[in-house]
Amino acid sequence: MPEQAGPKAPTTEPITGPTHAPAPVDGPLPEGRTRYAVVGTGHRAAMYVDALTGAHAADGEIVAWIEPNPVRAAFHEARVAAALGGTRPVYPPEDLEKVIETERVDRVIVTSIDNTHGDLVSRALRAGADVVVEKPIAAHADQARQIVDAVAETGRDLIMTFNYRYSPRNSALREVIASGEIGRVLSVHFDWALDTVHGADYFRRWHREKVNNGGLLVHKSSHHFDLVNWWIDDVPRRVFATGGRMFYGDDAAHADGYEPTETEKKLNERGIDPWQLDITKNDWLSGLYGPEAQEHDGYVRNRSVFDAGITTEDTLSLVVEYGSGATMTYSLTAHSPWEGYRVVVNGTRGRAELEVVERGSVAFGENGAAILDPSATDVFDTDEVRPKGERLVVQRHWERAEEREIVAVARGGHGGGDTLLLRDIFAPADEADPIGRAAGYLDGIRASAVGYAGNASLETGNPVLIEDLGLEA
Numbered sequence: 001m002p003e004q005a006g007p008k009a010p011t012t013e014p015i016t017g018p019t020h021a022p023a024p025v026d027g028p029l030p031e032g033r034t035r036y037a038v039v040g041t042g043h044r045a046a047m048y049v050d051a052l053t054g055a056h057a058a059d060g061e062i063v064a065w066i067e068p069n070p071v072r073a074a075f076h077e078a079r080v081a082a083a084l085g086g087t088r089p090v091y092p093p094e095d096l097e098k099v100i101e102t103e104r105v106d107r108v109i110v111t112s113i114d115n116t117h118g119d120l121v122s123r124a125l126r127a128g129a130d131v132v133v134e135k136p137i138a139a140h141a142d143q144a145r146q147i148v149d150a151v152a153e154t155g156r157d158l159i160m161t162f163n164y165r166y167s168p169r170n171s172a173l174r175e176v177i178a179s180g181e182i183g184r185v186l187s188v189h190f191d192w193a194l195d196t197v198h199g200a201d202y203f204r205r206w207h208r209e210k211v212n213n214g215g216l217l218v219h220k221s222s223h224h225f226d227l228v229n230w231w232i233d234d235v236p237r238r239v240f241a242t243g244g245r246m247f248y249g250d251d252a253a254h255a256d257g258y259e260p261t262e263t264e265k266k267l268n269e270r271g272i273d274p275w276q277l278d279i280t281k282n283d284w285l286s287g288l289y290g291p292e293a294q295e296h297d298g299y300v301r302n303r304s305v306f307d308a309g310i311t312t313e314d315t316l317s318l319v320v321e322y323g324s325g326a327t328m329t330y331s332l333t334a335h336s337p338w339e340g341y342r343v344v345v346n347g348t349r350g351r352a353e354l355e356v357v358e359r360g361s362v363a364f365g366e367n368g369a370a371i372l373d374p375s376a377t378d379v380f381d382t383d384e385v386r387p388k389g390e391r392l393v394v395q396r397h398w399e400r401a402e403e404r405e406i407v408a409v410a411r412g413g414h415g416g417g418d419t420l421l422l423r424d425i426f427a428p429a430d431e432a433d434p435i436g437r438a439a440g441y442l443d444g445i446r447a448s449a450v451g452y453a454g455n456a457s458l459e460t461g462n463p464v465l466i467e468d469l470g471l472e473a
Contacts, residue, residue: 132158241457
């Protein structure tokens, strides 16, 4: 699929955004397009906003913003107006039902802070709109129950945006497992490394407080748990978790006799603090979270990762048992020197291994900002030991290992997954997807339930049965 015209949606990295305004749409748009209201106009909304002003402008239109911060709403509105003209009203969250009725909204896109999802999604469903919700489905189990009840009551449609399912590398692993080539799945090992650009950023913003997002076991790892549920076509049953906040904060590893590395000292000599994010150097972040926006709600986007009061864990390990008896061991590190993941799937006939390097190391440019992709610049050499890339290896018993080709069918964020996900949301094909990438509300519940159970296990020190959360109707 060719790359869509107009701006690129934000990448997986939290400090980037579209670099230019959407291109104006050429010619009239069709009548009868699906009418959307966007709830929450921060960074994450851009992927959907850009789709509806670019590749999918003919499929749907944004008719209203629901956002308590007028500066952030105006920032997105200006970009849409540049592409499509017209104006779209801004409403506060308490007017959600009024918006759906007054603006004749067909679908609500929810990209607000995680702990608002339960309330907003359930209210939108009951008010007569379908919902597209950014992961996680909700921050906490009691909020997820609100959504379960609303779906059961209304029968309306809820789409989960698990874009990692659509990444060609992840789809390729799903195809290998579904084919039966490695037999029945017995165990999975999944190791995810977030580096000191991406991982650290969760501890600068609202994600640093676990009450807001359920911690990284829910906010970030629901992506990963959904992948495993989908890869092996199974339902999680029991979870044991351990870990904690071991690196960030004012009382963890950085404070406990921390000695800067020689590289960090050299960066300091250049006037670079690798742990700080200066949003004034990024027009996208300045527009959404700068002083004008802060005046309205006091939200500071670039706080220190070594502040007091951080409650989100940064180092986590899980053992998950599935309905079939298969098990998963899972590890999440949010302070790694490189970013990517390794997955091993062991079956009765062999083994599949997927390794993905999204960034082999963190480097800094002359302006002091982290270089998101060193291989795309001539400032730093490509990392030869850990080059950016992906590799899928399959080996059956008594046979040599085979590397399988991963065919990139689209370009864009999340390994090309965003483009394909957006197509399924806004312009789904008539034919069925043989590997079932589209995710519904039950997928969202089952993915986040691993995180909810993991959090309960962290509190008690005991394994937790997912059925005890009372989430499936």
